[in-house]
Amino acid sequence: MPPAAQPDLPLSPHGEIDSMLSRKFGKEVANYFSGSPLNRVAFLRTDHTFLTQALHHPSTTFILFKDLNPLLKDPATLATVPYSTVKPLVGENPYLTPEAEQIAAYNSSTYIPTLIFLGLDPAPPSPLTYKSHSGAPVFALDVTPRAHLTDASNNLISSLTSQSLSFSTGRHNLTLPPSAAALYASARHLLDWNTRNPFCAQCGSPTLSTNAGWKRTCPPSDTAFQTPRPSCVSRGAISNICFPRTDPTVIMAVISASGDKILLGRQNRWPAHWYSTLAGFLEPAESVEEAVRREVWEESGVRVGRVVVHSTQPWPYPANLMIGAVGQALPDGEAVDLGNDPELEDARWFELAEVREALRVGTSGLGEEAGPGYKEGGLRLPPRTAIAHQLLDAVVNGGFLAGVVKI
Amino acid sequence: MPPAAQPDLPLSPHGEIDSMLSRKFGKEVANYFSGSPLNRVAFLRTDHTFLTQALHHPSTTFILFKDLNPLLKDPATLATVPYSTVKPLVGENPYLTPEAEQIAAYNSSTYIPTLIFLGLDPAPPSPLTYKSHSGAPVFALDVTPRAHLTDASNNLISSLTSQSLSFSTGRHNLTLPPSAAALYASARHLLDWNTRNPFCAQCGSPTLSTNAGWKRTCPPSDTAFQTPRPSCVSRGAISNICFPRTDPTVIMAVISASGDKILLGRQNRWPAHWYSTLAGFLEPAESVEEAVRREVWEESGVRVGRVVVHSTQPWPYPANLMIGAVGQALPDGEAVDLGNDPELEDARWFELAEVREALRVGTSGLGEEAGPGYKEGGLRLPPRTAIAHQLLDAVVNGGFLAGVVKI
Numbered sequence: 001m002p003p004a005a006q007p008d009l010p011l012s013p014h015g016e017i018d019s020m021l022s023r024k025f026g027k028e029v030a031n032y033f034s035g036s037p038l039n040r041v042a043f044l045r046t047d048h049t050f051l052t053q054a055l056h057h058p059s060t061t062f063i064l065f066k067d068l069n070p071l072l073k074d075p076a077t078l079a080t081v082p083y084s085t086v087k088p089l090v091g092e093n094p095y096l097t098p099e100a101e102q103i104a105a106y107n108s109s110t111y112i113p114t115l116i117f118l119g120l121d122p123a124p125p126s127p128l129t130y131k132s133h134s135g136a137p138v139f140a141l142d143v144t145p146r147a148h149l150t151d152a153s154n155n156l157i158s159s160l161t162s163q164s165l166s167f168s169t170g171r172h173n174l175t176l177p178p179s180a181a182a183l184y185a186s187a188r189h190l191l192d193w194n195t196r197n198p199f200c201a202q203c204g205s206p207t208l209s210t211n212a213g214w215k216r217t218c219p220p221s222d223t224a225f226q227t228p229r230p231s232c233v234s235r236g237a238i239s240n241i242c243f244p245r246t247d248p249t250v251i252m253a254v255i256s257a258s259g260d261k262i263l264l265g266r267q268n269r270w271p272a273h274w275y276s277t278l279a280g281f282l283e284p285a286e287s288v289e290e291a292v293r294r295e296v297w298e299e300s301g302v303r304v305g306r307v308v309v310h311s312t313q314p315w316p317y318p319a320n321l322m323i324g325a326v327g328q329a330l331p332d333g334e335a336v337d338l339g340n341d342p343e344l345e346d347a348r349w350f351e352l353a354e355v356r357e358a359l360r361v362g363t364s365g366l367g368e369e370a371g372p373g374y375k376e377g378g379l380r381l382p383p384r385t386a387i388a389h390q391l392l393d394a395v396v397n398g399g400f401l402a403g404v405v406k407i
Numbered sequence: 408m409p410p411a412a413q414p415d416l417p418l419s420p421h422g423e424i425d426s427m428l429s430r431k432f433g434k435e436v437a438n439y440f441s442g443s444p445l446n447r448v449a450f451l452r453t454d455h456t457f458l459t460q461a462l463h464h465p466s467t468t469f470i471l472f473k474d475l476n477p478l479l480k481d482p483a484t485l486a487t488v489p490y491s492t493v494k495p496l497v498g499e500n501p502y503l504t505p506e507a508e509q510i511a512a513y514n515s516s517t518y519i520p521t522l523i524f525l526g527l528d529p530a531p532p533s534p535l536t537y538k539s540h541s542g543a544p545v546f547a548l549d550v551t552p553r554a555h556l557t558d559a560s561n562n563l564i565s566s567l568t569s570q571s572l573s574f575s576t577g578r579h580n581l582t583l584p585p586s587a588a589a590l591y592a593s594a595r596h597l598l599d600w601n602t603r604n605p606f607c608a609q610c611g612s613p614t615l616s617t618n619a620g621w622k623r624t625c626p627p628s629d630t631a632f633q634t635p636r637p638s639c640v641s642r643g644a645i646s647n648i649c650f651p652r653t654d655p656t657v658i659m660a661v662i663s664a665s666g667d668k669i670l671l672g673r674q675n676r677w678p679a680h681w682y683s684t685l686a687g688f689l690e691p692a693e694s695v696e697e698a699v700r701r702e703v704w705e706e707s708g709v710r711v712g713r714v715v716v717h718s719t720q721p722w723p724y725p726a727n728l729m730i731g732a733v734g735q736a737l738p739d740g741e742a743v744d745l746g747n748d749p750e751l752e753d754a755r756w757f758e759l760a761e762v763r764e765a766l767r768v769g770t771s772g773l774g775e776e777a778g779p780g781y782k783e784g785g786l787r788l789p790p791r792t793a794i795a796h797q798l799l800d801a802v803v804n805g806g807f808l809a810g811v812v813k814i
Contacts (some may be wrong), residue, residue, distance in 0.1 A: 028585070028713065042690070043705060043748040081592040089497035132746065188693035193691070196648055199611035201604040206611065218772050229587070240654055240726060241603055244691050247647055248655045248728050282728060284651050285593035287441035298450060304437065309716045314692040319647060321689060323730075339451040339539065 029394070031324075036182035037083035038119030041133055045212040047116060050130050051095035054117060055249030057128040059136035061091035061121075062086050064143045064160070065191055069168040070184055071143075071160060073307050076175045078184060079165045088152040089113050106219035108206040111147030114194045116140040118186055129368065136292055138282040140187035140213075142195070171317065173369045181385075182376035185316040190214065192318040193244045201241050203232035215242050233326035249320045250291045251279035253391035254304060262355050262395060263302055270366065274380040276330060277388040278347070282323070292327050301337025305330045310394055313387040324387045326395060354379055356396045363389060408501035435802070438720035438731075439792035441590035448540055452524060457537050461524060462490060466543035468588065469493050469673040471550045471567070472598055476575040477591055483582045485591060486572045493548055495559040496520050506617055513626035515613040518554030521601045523547045523620030526591055547594035547620075549602070555575030577776045578724065584693035586793075592723040597621065599725040600651045608648050608712040610639035619702040623648050629744045656727045657698040660798035661711060669711055669762050669802060671786075672754035677773065681787040684693060684795040685754070689730070699734050707754035708744025712737045717801055720794040733802060761786055763803045770796060 013096040044050045054060060061080035063070040071079040084089070094115060095106075120127070120135025127134045145153035157167075168174055176184055190213055194267055200207050200218040207216040218232045254263040254277075264275035282288065282294035289307040297302050313322040336347050361373035362380040370380055382388045411658040451457045461467060468487035471478040478486040490497070500523060504512075527535070527542025552560035564574075568684055575581055584592055607614050614623040625639045639647055655740045661670040661684075671682035687702035689695065696714040703711050711734040720729040743754050749799045768780035777787055789795045 005586075028696055030694065030696075033692060034697055036692060040690065040701060041747075042701075067535075118728075182692060186690075189691035196646065197608040199606060201606050201608040201648070203604035204611045205615065239598050239603065240652065241608070243654075243688070246655055246689060246691055247646065247650075248653055281650070282653060283447065283593075284596035284653055284726065285435065285440060285443060285589060285723060287721060288719045288730075289435055290439075290441055290443075294447060294449075312695045314694065316692060319691065321695075323695075340448075394773055 001160055010043060010123025016186070019384065029313055029390055030178075030312035030347075031322075031387050031390060032178060033181050033185040033316060034312075035178050036119070036186060037123065037179045038121055038131065038138060038183065038186075039135055040119040042214070044130070044133070046099055046210075050097050051117060052093055052210055053128060054127050054137035055090070055093060057137055059124050059127050059269040060139065061136065062139045062141050063118075063187055064141055064167075066142075066144050066157065068188055068192055068195070069170070071165055071167055072174075072188070073346070075168075075173055076177065076180075077163055078176065078180050079160070081160070085156070085160075086143075088156060089143060089149055090115060090141065095212075098314045103210065103217055103219045104221070105206060105223065106208050106221065106227060107223040109224040111149060112209065113144075113149060113153075114142040114191055114209055114213060116187060116190045116194075120185065124296065138183065140191060141300060172365050182314075185314055189246075189314070189316040189319055190244060192316070196318070197241075200232060200234060202234045202239065202306060203230045205229050205232065212347050214244060217242060219270040245319055246314075247320050248288075248291075249279060249315070249322050250266060250282055250288060250295055250325060251322050251387055251391065252292045252296065252304075252307070252309075252325040252327045253277050253301060253388075253395050254296055254327045254329060255395060256334055257305075257329050259328070261338075261349040261351060262392065263296070263300060263329070263347060263356075264350055265299060265344040267343070269346040271380065273362075274366070274378060275346075275350075276382050276386075278344075279322070279388070288323050288325065292325050298341040299338075299344050299349065300336060302347075303330045304328065305333075310391055311338045311387065313390075316386075322387050324391050326391065350379065352396050354382070355392055359389070359393055408414045408509075409765055412672055421682075422739065423739060436718035436797055437585075438718055438729075438794050438797060439585060440588050440592040440723060441719075442585050443526070444530065444586045445528055445545060445590070445593075446540065446542055449528040449621070451537070451540070452621050453506055453617075455502040455505050458524060458619055459500055460535060461544035462500060462502060462546070464544055466531050466534050467546065468543065469511060469546045469548050470594055471574075472594065473549075473551050473564065473574045475579070475595055475599055475602070477581075477594070478572055478574055478679045480572060482580055483584065483587075485587050486567070487618075488567070492567075492572060493550075493565070495563060496556055497522060497548065501535065502619075510615060510617065510624055510626045511628070511748070512630065513615050513628065514630040516631035519616065520551075520553070520560075521549040521598055522618055523594060523597050523601075525590065545590065547598060547786050549598050550575075560616045577770050579661060582657040589721075592721055594728055595723040596653075597651060599723070603725070604648075607641060608640060609646065610637045612636050612639065621651060623639060636651075652726055653721075654727050655689040655698075656686060656722070657689055657695060657702055657732060658684055658729050658794055658798065659711075659714070659732040659734045660684050660717075660795075660802050660804060661703055661734045661736060663741055663756060664712075664736050666735070666757060669738070669799065670703070670707060670743075670759065671757055672706060672751040672755060674750070675752040678784070678787065680683060680769075680784060681773070682753075682757075683789050683793075684798055685751075686729070686795070693751050695730050695732065699732050705748040706745075706751050708742060708747060709754075710737045710740025711735065712740075718794065719796055720797075733798065733800050755777075757786065759803050762788070762799055766796070766800055768804065772778060 073079045118138045122135045124136040127136045210217045218234045266275045282291040292307045293304045307327045310324045315322050358379035358381045362370050363383050364370050440729045525545045529542045531543040534543045550583045617624040625641045672685050673682045689698040700711045714734045717731045722729050765786035765788045769777050770790050771777050
């Protein structure tokens with residue numbers, strides 16, 4: 001089995017050989033939304049014999065989504081249901097035939113709800129064992145009422161909500177612990193990607209969810225139509241458009257050349273006094289360091305020299321890999337100029353002490369009140385679950401640059 | 408202007424404040440395909456007044472592609488041409504009207520060759536100046552013969568090839584110096600993305616290249632058809648499917664727990680004795696460290712503990728961001744097992760001395776002969792332009808872990 005999953009401590013390091021590398025590189029930061037407890041057994045996603053057993057095993061659970069919002073017991077707990085509950089939507093066995101046969105029999109007029117095999121949970125007793133792998137299978141299912149399954153979905157939803165379960169009404173209401181957040185993040189990312197890509201970007205034809213939800217295939221024929229489908233190069237070769245998209249994004253705590261200030265910015269839709277680290281999408285043919293320098297210059301006019309990667313965070317809104325870095329301004333590049341890209345309302349340098357105090361009393365989600373110690377007019381910052389927070393904490397409290405610059 | 412571009416030294420660090428951070432974190436490695444000399448001025452991609460001036464300025468150059476292969480003077484030099492050469496394909500001014508008007512007037516039956524504004528080159532004399540920015544504009548143009556421009560493209564190609572210019576016949580023939588390689592990488596990545604995404608993945612309708620080649624928009628109407636287009640959520644909100652895709656990929660030199668061996672693998676289609684570091688796509692809801700641990704376990708059975716990011720490399724075949732890391736096996740996790748994912752033909756541990764010798768005499772591109780000092784049967788490794796090579800070099804020669812583990 002693969003390396004042990006994270007315990008439910010989003011900021012704890014991976015354990016066993018810490019002492020060897022952490023002295024040189026610092027401890028690993030496992031950000032919120034990472035740390036899934038599941039073994040993905042990615043190579044079994046095309047094995048219909050395995051998937052059939054996984055679907056029907058007594059240890060199997062399903063997490064449900066409606067319009068990308070998860071079913072909850074309460075804001076801190078994902079609800080799980082057994083196969084019998086979802087059978088009216090899923091059917092007896094969508095994995096009955098090998099994938100190649102499903103592709104050959106494709107009919108675009110038949111709605112199939114998106115079902116994703118997320119992996120095997122090693123923890124529960126009496127798990128499924130398949131070849132050398134064992135664990136309790138976990139699936140995610142889209143139960144949004146659609147097409148011929150509208151009534152079945154509505155019935156399922158009514159039955160669930162009568163049991164005091166409810167679908168989240170937005171991401172800011174969720175307070176999932178880290179391992180549940182990681183499960184949710186993988187499911188939401190994949191459901192969103194399937195929902196956003198029902199057509200082939202190469203030829204414009206409708207596509208079929210395959211590989212247990214991890215691929216979309218452009219079938220060569222469609223029994224719903226007499227006319228042949230256009231030819232498509234995505235069928236003859238591996239094409240990235242068939243696989244889930246993840247957008248690399250850089251986010252950076254920029255310190256001044258002498259290390260005594262931090263650059264933060266704000267958008268005009270944010271609450272008053274709320275700032276964060278700068279961020280933006282990495283572009284084609286850029287290294288992470290180049291993307292950091294370009295984004296900081298575009299948004300603030302500040303020119304960055306050295307860049308060091310701190311940690312990464314999967315961010316499922318909808319599909320980002322946040323690559324967190326610490327950058328340092330060039331001595332003659334600290335002047336703020338908002339005249340390039342009008343994305344930010346403000347960007348300016350803050351004293352380390354002000355950032356340290358804001359991390360102590362002024363952090364919250366964007367829609368929430370600041371904490372009890374916050375004084376009106378003080379700097380406000382993102383919560384602990386955001387990598388922006390971790391980057392700032394690493395600089396002002398964690399000694400990320402200790403011994404190198406005077407912070 | 409933004410931070411100075413890299414000089415033509417793919418492995419040199421960015422300069423000015425090296426002394427402060429490199430003592431702690433090591434020098435920055437700028438891998439091949441990064442280090443573009445251009446200022447992208449991304450925020451001007453929607454400014455049709457700027458684009459009009461950029462298209463027609465005397466300092467402007469175009470690099471040309473046919474079937475994604477660049478026009479070359481020789482294998483080490485990209486050919487550039489002026490506006491007058493490409494005018495038969497580009498027309499008088501494709502940026503004449505604001506983008507909103509072009510979208511409103513969309514006609515899917517009119518073929519428009521993909522034209523990409525890559526950025527401003529700060530080096531040449533007599534550059535274009537626009538607001539506070541100046542440089543010589545650089546564009547990339549797809550001249551592959553198509554639709555009503557087939558004859559014009561063929562004429563252009565004939566004229567160019569009669570001047571001893573030729574299109575590359577494949578990536579392994581290219582020996583571009585780093586700054587030209589970075590230009591090529593950005594152009595190839597964007598041209599490939601435009602070519603691979605002529606239809607909207609959300610609604611299946613044809614799309615229009617916008618933002619000077621950096622976006623594809625799903626127009627609300629199409630004058631080529633009487634029937635209305637389907638509604639599409641990509642029109643009402645920002646959707647990532649409209650923007651270039653870059654796939655984060657992890658690639659890792661894995662050292663043994665005691666630091667005296669390195670794990671390498673090979674695919675069966677590679678030349679005999681040729682090995683490389685393991686690699687694979689990062690999946691949704693994974694941190695870089697998690698992706699490294701999963702991929703290494705899937706492909707080799709080895710279980711990795713600590714993971715440290717080393718450097719990143721844009722890789723334009725077609726659209727990867729290679730995230731290079733050094734990982735360390737857990738003391739009880741070093742057994743090789745190829746039984747999970749059948750992707751590799753072999754994976755095994757190599758002594759550091761063998762890897763060091765192979766870096767000295769056994770490196771080459773996949774299609775090339777090994778160097779003169781290579782003895783048949785010895786280990787072969789990727790060339791200096793590959794991040795795999797840089798990772799191995801960092802471990803066995805660069806002292807990446809010096810003082811921490813005994814290498």
